[in-house]
Amino acid sequence: MKIKILLVCALLSMCVSLVFAQSFGQKQRALRPHEYGNVTMNNSSEKNDIAPVVFNHWLHRAIYTCRICHVDLGFAMKGGATGVTEDDNKRGIYCGACHNGKEAFGPEGKDVVGKPVKNCYRCHSFGKKVKFEKDFYEYTKNYPKSRFGNKVDWLKVEEAGTIRLKDYLEGITIKRKPLTMTKNIDVKSKELGMPDIIFSHQKHTIWNGCELCHPEIFGAKKGSTKYTMQDVFDGKFCGSCHGKVAFPNNDCQICHTKEV
Ligand code: HEC
Ligand code: HEC
Ligand code: HEC
Ligand code: HEC
Numbered sequence: 116m117k118i119k120i121l122l123v124c125a126l127l128s129m130c131v132s133l134v135f136a137q138s139f140g141q142k143q144r145a146l147r148p149h150e151y152g153n154v155t156m157n158n159s160s161e162k163n164d165i166a167p168v169v170f171n172h173w174l175h176r177a178i179y180t181c182r183i184c185h186v187d188l189g190f191a192m193k194g195g196a197t198g199v200t201e202d203d204n205k206r207g208i209y210c211g212a213c214h215n216g217k218e219a220f221g222p223e224g225k226d227v228v229g230k231p232v233k234n235c236y237r238c239h240s241f242g243k244k245v246k247f248e249k250d251f252y253e254y255t256k257n258y259p260k261s262r263f264g265n266k267v268d269w270l271k272v273e274e275a276g277t278i279r280l281k282d283y284l285e286g287i288t289i290k291r292k293p294l295t296m297t298k299n300i301d302v303k304s305k306e307l308g309m310p311d312i313i314f315s316h317q318k319h320t321i322w323n324g325c326e327l328c329h330p331e332i333f334g335a336k337k338g339s340t341k342y343t344m345q346d347v348f349d350g351k352f353c354g355s356c357h358g359k360v361a362f363p364n365n366d367c368q369i370c371h372t373k374e375v
């Protein structure tokens with residue numbers, strides 16, 4: 116009898132999954148792996164006769180934590196919301212904290228034989244045919260794969276030590292001891308037969324520190340924030356990152372893991 120009930124539950128949850136996947140899956144065009152997480156910035160570019168900027172998360176997150184940019188350097192977690200200008204960059208803030216010819220290429224630089232080159236179009240690349248130095252498919256070819264988004268299993272890449280995330284910029288940010296939080300949060304799924312979610316603090320903190328989530332997205336008390344799957348699909352709570360930069364929400368099983 117018990118087994119029968121379990122089977123019915125499993126079937127039910129599959130139907131629910133399909134309905135969800137269909138009604139939510141169609142909203143976005145499927146992005147190619149190298150496009151997932153790209154942000155186009157165009158507050159001032161086109162108005163000043165230069166192509167909009169395309170910022171790629173895949174390359175930057177392979178080098179740095181999310182925290183360094185979204186906390187220390189002050190980038191908003193919403194496309195266009197920071198309002199970066201070229202003057203900011205020249206003053207060494209925002210992109211210019213790194214793109215200064217030392218940490219990363221600057222607006223102008225020198226090629227291998229010492230001839231001056233302009234790097235404008237490596238950033239101002241929207242709608243242009245640009246030869247980038249770092250090609251996504253080449254760069255990530257040895258990374259463990261996942262099914263959606265960048266099709267890269269970022270968690271495994273980091274765990275295996277293939278990448279070492281920088282969380283500090285000499286002379287620009289302050290070195291701090293990372294805080295730890297080992298407690299897993301068990302989020303009960305309200306739907307019968309839908310597996311619960313085990314939220315790992317430890318795994319999230321590596322990338323996000325604490326400040327990317329607390330106190331803005333989640334209150335620091337279990338159960339203090341109420342939200343539904345629809346909110347997540349709408350880009351809130353877990354969806355503040357999942358579906359935009361971290362793996363997308365059509366990968367139900369990665370979150371809904373607990374045995375029913
Ligand atoms: C590291 C990336 C990067 C490089 C390299 C870069 N820019 Fe920009 N630039 C930006 C960003 C980001 C913005 C803001 C984009 C927006 O919202 O429209 C911007 C904005 C601009 C603007 C709009 C007006 C303003 O002052 O904000 C102009 C013009 C501009 N850049 C010119 C250049 C030129 C010329 C070069 C090459 C000498 C260059 N940029 C190199 C990132 C870059
Ligand atoms: C090198 C700096 C950098 C790193 C590292 C970085 N981001 Fe971002 N992120 C940005 C910038 C720049 C933007 C665009 C801000 C703007 O347009 O004003 C952005 C935007 C976002 C957005 C909004 C996207 C949208 O479509 O509106 C999310 C969500 C986000 N980042 C999450 C993350 C997560 C999660 C990580 C780590 C896995 C991460 N970021 C790592 C710089 C960074
Ligand atoms: C925390 C440091 C950091 C910040 C902040 C940062 N970048 Fe980068 N970026 C790098 C590094 C490091 C590389 C790879 C090394 C290199 O190419 O010099 C890179 C590479 C790139 C590339 C790849 C170019 C190519 O030819 O492959 C683009 C485009 C780019 N950054 C744009 C931006 C824009 C636009 C911003 C601001 C919105 C930004 N970056 C902010 C560190 C940073
Ligand atoms: C990716 C997002 C995220 C990050 C990063 C994060 N947390 Fe949390 N935290 C949560 C969520 C989700 C909950 C559960 C909130 C709820 O149920 O309303 C939570 C709950 C908590 C709680 C309450 C636990 C309880 O049982 O009542 C504490 C304390 C906490 N977090 C501390 C931290 C600390 C310290 C860090 C950094 C080391 C951190 N968190 C990083 C998302 C995050």
Ligand code: HEC
Pocket residue numbers: 181269270312313314315318319322323327328332352353354355356357360361362369370
């Ligand atoms: C601040 C951004 C952010 C928020 C908010 C966030 N995550 Fe994540 N999450 C990440 C990043 C970054 C990873 C690393 C993997 C990746 O980028 O695809 C990750 C990985 C995961 C993983 C894989 C880890 C594992 O245990 O295998 C799960 C599951 C997950 N998140 C669930 C959640 C849930 C559930 C919530 C909401 C309660 C949430 N996340 C909120 C950024 C975030």
Ligand code: HEC
Pocket residue numbers: 131132133135136302303304305306309312341342343344345347353354357363364365366367368369370371
């Ligand atoms: C990033 C993690 C994440 C992913 C991916 C995810 N979910 Fe959820 N889901 C959650 C969280 C967290 C809750 C719990 C919300 C609550 O009830 O507190 C939830 C709740 C639910 C519920 C319970 C009812 C409700 O609306 O809250 C259903 C049904 C559900 N999810 C279906 C799905 C399906 C189907 C998929 C894949 C298409 C999916 N989920 C992918 C995190 C995720």
